[in-house]
Amino acid sequence: MxxxxxxxxxxxxxxxxxxxxxxxxxxRIDLDMIRKKDQCPIQYVRVCKKDGKEVPWEDIAKGYRKEDGDYVVLDKSDLESVxxxxxxxxxxxxxxxxxxxxxxxxxxxxxxxxxxxxxxxxxxxxxxxxxxxxxxxxxxxxxxxxxxxxxxxxxxxxxxxxxxxxxELRDPEDAKIPTDIKISKKELDMAMTIIDQLTEPFDPSKYKDTYKEDLVKMIKKKAASKSGPKEPAPRKRKKAAPKDDLLDQLKASLAAIKN
CATH class of the missing domain: 2.40.290.10 (Ku70; Chain: A; Domain 2)
Incomplete structure (x- = not known):
């Protein structure tokens, strides 16, 4: 290291x-931005929003935008002072x-x-x-x-x-958090049973991020194929269950765990 x-x-x-x-x-795998038709790499440039012209690094400063739209320009010594x-x-x-x-x-x-x-x-x-x-x-x-x-x-x-x-932390009160929802004892007991059934000692070695591995496999497969793999079929969205059958959903969840 x-x-x-x-x-x-x-x-x-x-x-x-x-x-x-x-x-x-x-x-993480670095993916470049390219133009589709000819695979030309995309280059980012610093462009003035007013005239569309590229701005060289030596002409760039940092600024704080005020409410009226004007800027307070800050130089290196200003930033170093704080x-x-x-x-x-x-x-x-x-x-x-x-x-x-x-x-x-x-x-x-x-x-x-x-x-x-x-x-x-x-x-x-x-x-x-x-x-x-x-x-x-x-x-x-x-x-x-x-x-x-x-x-x-x-x-x-x-x-x-x-x-x-x-x-640096946001107050949860800024979000719309439900506080007056009534939960029946039967629903709560069923939820607690599901938690008990799924409770295990924490073992971080069991959990792996497979995204990178899957992405590498897909890239190799596509590189080896001239036409490339077919586009995956769009996933079908599950229809939301009616609000009044929460207990049925809990029972089905528990049955799925036991099976």
Missing amino acids: KAIWKGSISFGLVNIPIKLYSGTNQH AAEKTQTIDIFEFVKEEEIPSKYLEKPYIIEPEKQAQKVYALLREALKKSEKVGLCKFVMRTAQHLGILKVEEDAILLIQIRFND
């Missing part, structure tokens, strides 16, 4: 030199119980590896987190932006989980 960030963890007066690795893999101060430190400022953090705040995992000379103090922090059953709330700067995170132990590793700031 290639380290994406180097720095240290600040734990009280203790400093732990570390390397940071991405904790995820991207399973950018987070670049530091190479993950600063732990508080410890909390992990279960106190709602899952909606969790965003992106990173793997923390200690430098050779910091292995003992890394192990000390790991064991202290384990024994306390807490996670360390921390702040760090990456690519000029400040982030919030937690340091938690996963098996023998300390992970940095980037979390969202509170003002």
